[in-house]
Amino acid sequence: MIDNNYDLIIIGGGSGGISIAREATKLGKKVCIIEQSLIGGTCVNLGCIPKKIMWLASMVFNNCINASKYGIQINSYELNWTDLITSRQEYINGIHEHYCSQFQELGIMIINGSAKFFGNDSIKVNNQIYHGKDIVIATGSKPNIPNIIGKELGITSDDFFNLDKQPKDLIIVGGGYIGVELACILNYLGCKVTLVIRKDVILSSFDKETSLKLQENMERNNILIYKNTEVSSLNKDGEYIKVHLKGESQAIHASVVLWAVGRDPNLENLDLEKAKVSIDNKGFIKIDEYQKTSNANIYAVGDVTDRAALTPVAVKAGNYLARYLSKKEKFPFKLDNVPSVIFAHPPFASVGINEEQARQQGKSIEVYKNEFMSIGAKLEKSQIKSFIKLIVCKETGQVLGCHILGNGADEAIQGFSIAIDLGLTMDELKKSVPIHPTFAEELVLI
Numbered sequence: 001m002i003d004n005n006y007d008l009i010i011i012g013g014g015s016g017g018i019s020i021a022r023e024a025t026k027l028g029k030k031v032c033i034i035e036q037s038l039i040g041g042t043c044v045n046l047g048c049i050p051k052k053i054m055w056l057a058s059m060v061f062n063n064c065i066n067a068s069k070y071g072i073q074i075n076s077y078e079l080n081w082t083d084l085i086t087s088r089q090e091y092i093n094g095i096h097e098h099y100c101s102q103f104q105e106l107g108i109m110i111i112n113g114s115a116k117f118f119g120n121d122s123i124k125v126n127n128q129i130y131h132g133k134d135i136v137i138a139t140g141s142k143p144n145i146p147n148i149i150g151k152e153l154g155i156t157s158d159d160f161f162n163l164d165k166q167p168k169d170l171i172i173v174g175g176g177y178i179g180v181e182l183a184c185i186l187n188y189l190g191c192k193v194t195l196v197i198r199k200d201v202i203l204s205s206f207d208k209e210t211s212l213k214l215q216e217n218m219e220r221n222n223i224l225i226y227k228n229t230e231v232s233s234l235n236k237d238g239e240y241i242k243v244h245l246k247g248e249s250q251a252i253h254a255s256v257v258l259w260a261v262g263r264d265p266n267l268e269n270l271d272l273e274k275a276k277v278s279i280d281n282k283g284f285i286k287i288d289e290y291q292k293t294s295n296a297n298i299y300a301v302g303d304v305t306d307r308a309a310l311t312p313v314a315v316k317a318g319n320y321l322a323r324y325l326s327k328k329e330k331f332p333f334k335l336d337n338v339p340s341v342i343f344a345h346p347p348f349a350s351v352g353i354n355e356e357q358a359r360q361q362g363k364s365i366e367v368y369k370n371e372f373m374s375i376g377a378k379l380e381k382s383q384i385k386s387f388i389k390l391i392v393c394k395e396t397g398q399v400l401g402c403h404i405l406g407n408g409a410d411e412a413i414q415g416f417s418i419a420i421d422l423g424l425t426m427d428e429l430k431k432s433v434p435i436h437p438t439f440a441e442e443l444v445l446i
C-alpha cells in the first residue's frame, strides 16, 4: 500500500518549492513536491535562465557587428534561431537532469499533476489524496493579459520562449523589467522593436533618473518608445497585427505583439477556500513574517506572495521556512537591500533605496552621480552612455542606494550589495583602491 502521508507537501516545483524541499529533506523531513508542468518553474524554463541565454546571444551578435572596430574581420555571420533555441534547451535539460538526480539522492518525491486542496491538511492530485503535517504553496505567478478586444492576438513572455522563429518586428506592451529586457535583447538580435509604456519613463519602481538614462540608450539603439499611452485594442490586418493606442490617431503594426503588463499570482484551481487560506487585497496569498498563511499549518513562499518577485527571494524564503519548520530558526524572515538587475543593453543594476523613495521617506540625502562613455562605447562609436548614482545619508555618510547602468553593472552590483548591507559609508568607499580600467572603478572615484 502506498503511503501518502508526508511531513511536508510542497505545491509547485519552482525556485521557492525546490529550495524548501532540499533544505527540509536535509533536516530530516519526509517531503514531496507536486508539479503540474516542468520542474524548475518559471526561472529555469520561462524566466531567468532562457532570458539570460538570449541576452548573452544578443551580446555576441552585437559584438560581431562591432568586431571590425577592433580590427577583426568577420566575413559573414547570421543568427540561426533554431540553433540558439536548441543550445538553450540543452542547457535547461542539463538543469532538469541535475534536479532529478539530486531529488533521488535526497529522497524527495516528485508527483506530476495539478494540486488542489481537499481539506485543511490534504491535497488532491490525479484523484489521489495526500496528507501533509505542513503544506507549502509555492505556485508562483503567471503573465497578466489585459481584457481588451483582440487580446488573444498578443503573446506573453511564456509564448516568447516557445517561438520557433525569430520575429522580424514586434511591439512590446509594458515598461516593466520583462518588457524592457525583451525589447533590448530582440533589438540587439536585429528585430525592429517598438515599446508601448503607460508612463513617461520605463521601470517605474526603479530610480527614475537611472531608468530615464536607460530609456535614452534604448532610443539611441533605435527602439521606438510610445510613452504615456495604453493599448485600446488589437486587430489582425493581413500578416500584421494592428495595435490601436489611446490618444494616437494612427494605429501601429507589427508581426508579433507581446504583452508584458505584469504578472498575477498563480492560484487557479487550488480551491484555497477548502483550506481557509486568505488572500490580500492585491490577490496574493496573505502571509505573516514567518511565511505562515491564515491557516496555521499552511505556508507560502515566492511569487505567489507579495514579496519581491525574484528567484533569490523565493529561494531564501524557502530555505528560511525549512529551517523554521525544523525549529532551527525562530526569528521572522527579513530581507533588506534586495539587489536586482535589468538585463537590458546596457544592463541596469540596483540595490538599496532610490532617490524618490529617500525623498518620500523624508531622509536628508546627498546624491552623487556621473555619466560617462566607456572605452568600448567610444571605440564602437555607439553613443551608449553609462551612468552611476549613489544615494547617501547626509548625517551619517552611509550609502543607502546604488543605481548603475553600463556594461559590467550586472556583475559589479553584487559586491556593492554586500558593502551596503554591512553599512558602507562614503568615506570607506572613497578609501577603496579603484580597479583600472573598469566600469566599477567609477563608483569609488565618484
Ligand SMILES: Cc1cc2nc3c(=O)[nH]c(=O)nc-3n(C[C@H](O)[C@H](O)[C@H](O)COP(=O)(O)OP(=O)(O)OC[C@H]3O[C@@H](n4cnc5c(N)ncnc54)[C@H](O)[C@@H]3O)c2cc1C
Residues within 6 Å of the ligand: 011, 012, 013, 014, 015, 016, 017, 034, 035, 036, 037, 038, 039, 040, 041, 042, 043, 044, 046, 047, 048, 049, 051, 113, 114, 115, 116, 138, 139, 140, 141, 157, 178, 266, 268, 269, 270, 301, 302, 303, 304, 308, 309, 310, 311, 312, 314
Ligand atoms: C521572463 C522572466 C524573466 C525573469 N528573470 C529573472 C531574473 O533574471 N532574475 C530573477 O531573480 N528573477 C527573474 N524572474 C522571476 C523569477 O522567475 C521568479 O521570481 C521565480 O521563478 C519565482 O519562483 P516561485 O517558486 O515562486 O515560482 P515558479 O518558479 O513560477 O514556480 C511555480 C511552479 O508551480 C507550479 N504550479 C502552479 N500551480 C500549480 C498547481 N496547482 N499544482 C502543481 N503545480 C503548480 C508551476 O507549474 C510552476 O512550476 C523572471 C521571470 C520572468 C517571467
